[in-house]
Structure formats: C-alpha cells, structure tokens
Amino acid sequence: MTLLLETQGLVAGYGPSPVLQGVDCSVRAGELWAVLGPNGTGKSTLLRAVLGALPWMRGTVRLLGQERSAWEPRELARRVAWVPQLFEPAEGFSGLELVLMGRSPHLGLWGLTSERDAALARTVLEELGVAHLADRPGEAMSGGERRMLLLARGLVQEPSLLLLDEPTAFLDVAHQVSSLARVRARVEAGLGAVAVLHDVNMAAAFATHVLLMRDGRVLAQGPVDTVLERERLEALYGLPMEMALAPSGARLFAPRAG
Ligand SMILES: Nc1ncnc2c1ncn2[C@@H]1O[C@H](COP(=O)(O)OP(=O)(O)OP(=O)(O)O)[C@@H](O)[C@H]1O
Numbered sequence: 001m002t003l004l005l006e007t008q009g010l011v012a013g014y015g016p017s018p019v020l021q022g023v024d025c026s027v028r029a030g031e032l033w034a035v036l037g038p039n040g041t042g043k044s045t046l047l048r049a050v051l052g053a054l055p056w057m058r059g060t061v062r063l064l065g066q067e068r069s070a071w072e073p074r075e076l077a078r079r080v081a082w083v084p085q086l087f088e089p090a091e092g093f094s095g096l097e098l099v100l101m102g103r104s105p106h107l108g109l110w111g112l113t114s115e116r117d118a119a120l121a122r123t124v125l126e127e128l129g130v131a132h133l134a135d136r137p138g139e140a141m142s143g144g145e146r147r148m149l150l151l152a153r154g155l156v157q158e159p160s161l162l163l164l165d166e167p168t169a170f171l172d173v174a175h176q177v178s179s180l181a182r183v184r185a186r187v188e189a190g191l192g193a194v195a196v197l198h199d200v201n202m203a204a205a206f207a208t209h210v211l212l213m214r215d216g217r218v219l220a221q222g223p224v225d226t227v228l229e230r231e232r233l234e235a236l237y238g239l240p241m242e243m244a245l246a247p248s249g250a251r252l253f254a255p256r257a258g
Contacts, residue, residue, distance in 0.1 A: 001028040004064055004161040004192040005050060012049040012057035019045045021216040022059070027161065027209075032187040033194045034203035034224070037213035038237055043196040044085060046213070047163045050194075051082060064160060077105035081159035083150050085166045085196075090138025095130070095149055096121055098138060102153035117156075124152045129178055143170040151179050155186065162186070164195040168202060180206040200253045204228055212236050228253075 005027040012020045019042045027033055035043045049057050052068055061068040064079055081102065090098055099121040100113050107113065125131045130148045133141065141149070147170050154162055162183065168176040176199070184206045187193055197203050203210055203224065210227050212219040214236055220227050230243040233253060240256040 001030050002064070002160075002192075003028055003062075005194070006062045007046075007050065007059060009059035010046070010049055010057065010061065011059055012045060012054045014045075014055055019216050020049060020057075023213075023216075023218055025211055025218065025221060027192045027194055029160070029190050029192045030187060031192055031208050032184055032206065033209045033211055034207035035194060035196045035211045035213060036198070036200060036203055036236065037219075041213050042216040043213055044165050045216075047082070047165055047194065047196065050163065051080075074105055077157075079159055080161045080163065081154040081157040083154040083162065083164040083167055085169065090141065090146055090149075093138045095125070095133035095136050095138070095141070095145075098149050099125060099152045099156050102156040105157065120158075121152070121156050124156045127155075127182055128152055129175075144172065144175060147171055148175060148179065151183075155182070160192065162191055162193040164193065166196050166198065168197065168199065176202060177205075200228070200233060204251055204253065 003026060005025070007023055007025050010020050010023040011018045023046060035046065037043050045054065048054050050061055063071060063076065096118070100117060103113055103117045122131065122134065125134055128148055128151065130145065130152065133145055133149060147167070151167055154164070164183070167179055171179065180202055183193055183195065187208065207224045209222060210224050211221040212227065212232060219236055220232055230241050230253065233241045242254050242256045244252050246252055
C-alpha cells in the first residue's frame with residue numbers, strides 16, 4: 001500500500017529542550033493508527049510536527065513520498081487534512097458553511113463553492129448523523145456538535161491522509177462510535193489516518209495499528225492485535241491494568257481498581 005507518512009528521527013519542541021526525542025513512524029493507505037500515551041507526552045506535538053507547525057524540528061517528515069517542506073501548501077492541503085483538538089471560532093457561520101471550509105483547497109480562483117461541494121458536505125453531515133446541524137448557527141452548538149463538524153470538515157476535504165487530534169473528546173459514546181466507524185470505513189476504502197486517542201478500548205475496536213508514546217519516545221508500535229497488550233499498557237500509563245475477553249471476542253482493557 002502507498003506510504004502516506006514517514007518520519008525518521010523526528011526531534012522537535014517549543015522551548016530549549018525537545019518534546020519529541022527521535023520518533024520513527026510510517027502510515028500507509030488503508031491504515032488507521034491510534035496514538036496512545038499519557039498527557040503531555042507529545043502526541044499532539046507529533047501531529048503538529050508532521051504538519052510543520054512547530055518552532056523547531058530535526059529529522060525528516062515525508063508526506064505521500066515527498067519531503068514535507070517541498071510541498072506547495074495548497075497542494076498539500078488537498079492531500080492532508082487536519083482535525084484539531086481545540087474549537088476554532090465558529091460564530092457567524094452555519095454548520096454547512098463550517099463544513100464547506102474543508103473544500104477551500106479544492107476551490108478555484110474566486111473561492112466559490114459549487115453545487116457538488118454543497119452536496120458533498122450534506123452527504124458527510126448525513127453520514128455522521130448530524131444533518132440537522134446544517135442550518136444551525138455555530139454559536140448555537142454544543143462542544144460535541146462542533147467536534148462532529150470539525151470531523152465533517154476534515155472528511156469533506158477528501159484527503160489521502162487524515163490527522164485527528166482527539167476526535168472523540170466531548171462526544172457521547174454513540175457519537176464516538178459513529179465517528180470512528182466512519183473514519184474506519186474511509187480507511188477501508190483507501191484513506192490513511194492517524195488519531196490521537198485516550199480511550200484504549202476505542203483504539204482496540206477501530207484502529208488497525210497503534211503507536212504507544214511516552215516521554216516523547218515510541219514505546220511500541222505495530223498492528224493493534226499484537227501491540228495492544230496489558231503489560232504494554234501498564235508500562236505506558238504506569239498503572240496496573242486488566243484485560244478481559246468479551247463474549248464477542250473483543251479484548252477489553254481497564255485500570256485495576258484498588
Ligand atoms: N505551544 C506550546 N509551547 C510550549 N510548550 C508546549 C506547547 N504545546 C505543548 N507544549 C508542551 O509540550 C509537551 C507535549 O505536549 P502535547 O500537547 O504534545 O502532549 P499530548 O501528549 O498531546 O498531551 P494531552 O494528552 O494532554 O493532550 C507538554 O509538556 C506541553 O506542556
């Protein structure tokens with residue numbers, strides 16, 4: 001499968017000392033990578049470094065076979081979509097308009113959206129079960145509703161690679177499942193995706209691969225079934241964990257109480 005993202009020896013930070021301490025990773029089409037790790041360990045920093053949004057970095061980042069710095073920004077925006085962790089100002093825009101912003105890298109000189117763009121945005125809103133937000137003003141939306149629109153904006157961009165920073169934060173369990181299921185469906189159809197997640201069980205259910213990060217380093221990475229293990233999670237989070245098999249065969253992880 002096509003190599004969409006590759007980092008080698010990625011060292012990056014904000015202040016004098018690096019956050020990322022030499023990260024090697026690669027993502028192919030048809031893979032959904034969950035990035036797991038404790039707070040402040042560098043998961044978001046990894047995504048930001050991939051996007052080139054950090055004060056300084058060393059090592060290499062290749063996107064779709066080309067050094068990131070060699071990409072023309074607009075061309076790159078057609079291929080790589082970013083679903084950020086934090087809300088952006090949404091006031092003054094309807095839900096449909098917010099989602100249509102994802103089409104900007106594809107628009108012509110005048111930046112006008114077409115009927116096809118609007119139809120695409122409405123399809124994605126329906127796919128995510130939030131069609132009712134199309135005409136709602138941004139200021140009248142809940143945190144979770146805005147998050148669903150951020151995901152819709154990323155999908156409507158029709159990227160080859162989708163980077164998601166805690167896409168399920170603020171979502172109820174049904175919306176967590178529906179949003180990750182939609183991403184996974186796109187991945188089955190050839191998208192590559194990287195999602196920072198905190199819910200180990202969501203990662204186990206929807207990811208194809210996991211990257212475990214601690215203190216700016218990769219602790220382990222690879223296919224979800226082999227890498228996501230109780231002992232590794234104990235080392236990752238520094239607390240005792242339990243693992244049980246559900247009747248469906250799914251593995252369930254939980255911190256050991258007491
Ligand atoms: N803009 C910034 N300027 C300076 N330091 C920053 C900045 N953003 C993050 N950091 C620091 O870099 C480190 C890694 O942060 P990062 O956001 O990558 O962690 P994370 O693993 O995504 O954490 P969380 O799970 O809490 O979101 C933290 O120590 C954080 O305080």
